[in-house]
Amino acid sequence: MKFFIDTANLNDIREAQDLGILDGVTTNPSLMAKEGITGKNSVMQHYKAICDIVDGDVSAEVIATTFNEMIAEGEELAEIDDKIVVKVPMIKEGIKAINYFTEKGIKTNCTLIFSAGQALLAAKAGATYVSPFIGRLDDISVDGVALIEQIALIYRNYGYGTQILAASVRHPMHIIQCAEVGADVMTGPLSVINALFSHPLTDIGLAKFLADHKKAATK
Numbered sequence: 583m584k585f586f587i588d589t590a591n592l593n594d595i596r597e598a599q600d601l602g603i604l605d606g607v608t609t610n611p612s613l614m615a616k617e618g619i620t621g622k623n624s625v626m627q628h629y630k631a632i633c634d635i636v637d638g639d640v641s642a643e644v645i646a647t648t649f650n651e652m653i654a655e656g657e658e659l660a661e662i663d664d665k666i667v668v669k670v671p672m673i674k675e676g677i678k679a680i681n682y683f684t685e686k687g688i689k690t691n692c693t694l695i696f697s698a699g700q701a702l703l704a705a706k707a708g709a710t711y712v713s714p715f716i717g718r719l720d721d722i723s724v725d726g727v728a729l730i731e732q733i734a735l736i737y738r739n740y741g742y743g744t745q746i747l748a749a750s751v752r753h754p755m756h757i758i759q760c761a762e763v764g765a766d767v768m769t770g771p772l773s774v775i776n777a778l779f780s781h782p783l784t785d786i787g788l789a790k791f792l793a794d795h796k797k798a799a800t801k
């Protein structure tokens with residue numbers, strides 16, 4: 583399972599990269615705004631800075647919502663670095679744009695996926711990644727992990743190459759459950775990735791090992 587970090591914060595990206603288990607980054611306009619990144623030049627420079635840190639794909643989302651504008655914006659984003667994946671919203675114009683980018687050999691991530699039908703359309707258009715937002719589904723009492731399982735079954739049935747990128751991951755159990763049902767990738771904040779490390783028995787066990795070692799050394 584690939585691990586992506588879902589942030590535009592360079593310190594968090596560096597910290598995750600340093601762990602040696604990071605496979606990529608996802609961003610969205612809200613995450614860029616949270617870091618105060620506005621204006622075309624700053625946005626482009628920030629994506630480049632992210633690409634320079636991480637070994638792997640970096641999703642950069644288009645703001646445009648019409649086919650021609652998405653193409654123009656996506657092509658500019660793709661020129662920043664080979665790691666850039668053009669993130670496109672699940673709307674009709676977006677599916678047309680994904681078809682176009684696929685033919686041009688530009689990687690895509692179809693975002694804002696909330697149903698299996700939407701995931702099917704994205705795969706048919708040749709999207710590199712499809713991003714079901716599992717946390718936002720859970721927020722409205724719909725089982726987000728069940729959607730991942732459903733999409734995985736459909737993709738297996740037809741041999742689609744689109745990778746399932748579980749997004750809107752809110753806690754470590756989301757990661758485990760997505761791994762169980764066959765998500766190819768998960769993207770979550772650093773706090774959720776870090777939460778995977780924790781187990782009280784690990785802490786207790788390590789403290790005991792170190793104490794026993796110290797006791798023996800002082801005998």
Ligand code: E4P
Nearest residue numbers: 588608609610718749750751
């Ligand atoms: C996915 O690519 C999105 O950036 C993200 O996972 C959305 O997560 P949120 O629902 O926590 O905003």
